[in-house]
Amino acid sequence: TLLLHWSSHDQWERWFEHAGVAAPDSSKGLFFSHLMLALDAAQSGQGVALTSMPLARYDLEARRLVRPFGPAVKTGYEYVVAGRPAAFRQAKVQAFTTWVMAEARAMVALPA
Numbered sequence: 001t002l003l004l005h006w007s008s009h010d011q012w013e014r015w016f017e018h019a020g021v022a023a024p025d026s027s028k029g030l031f032f033s034h035l036m037l038a039l040d041a042a043q044s045g046q047g048v049a050l051t052s053m054p055l056a057r058y059d060l061e062a063r064r065l066v067r068p069f070g071p072a073v074k075t076g077y078e079y080v081v082a083g084r085p086a087a088f089r090q091a092k093v094q095a096f097t098t099w100v101m102a103e104a105r106a107m108v109a110l111p112a
Helices: 009-019 035-043 053-061 085-089 091-108
Strands: 002-005 030-032
Touching: 030 035, 035 053, 085 091
Parallel strands: 002 030
Antiparallel strands: none
């Protein structure tokens, strides 16, 4: 069973296309209002969720979730650290920005 977040429908289609596999009828999947709910459903054995590494990282490391097959697909979604210019002059905000960028680089380097 596909576990779908309301905005992940097109991502599933992209994943199946990238994998060279015919996509199943996603209308028969389970839809969730939040991706974390889909991940919880995957943990409880209700199906397979499509997610990002940042959201699944700790569950994958703890073996609560597994990547049963590849491939990883670049979605084109990007994240930025944003705030008021004055905020970035504060040492604590600079420390946070340095930390979050290091975490993001580490996630990109995670094995497939």
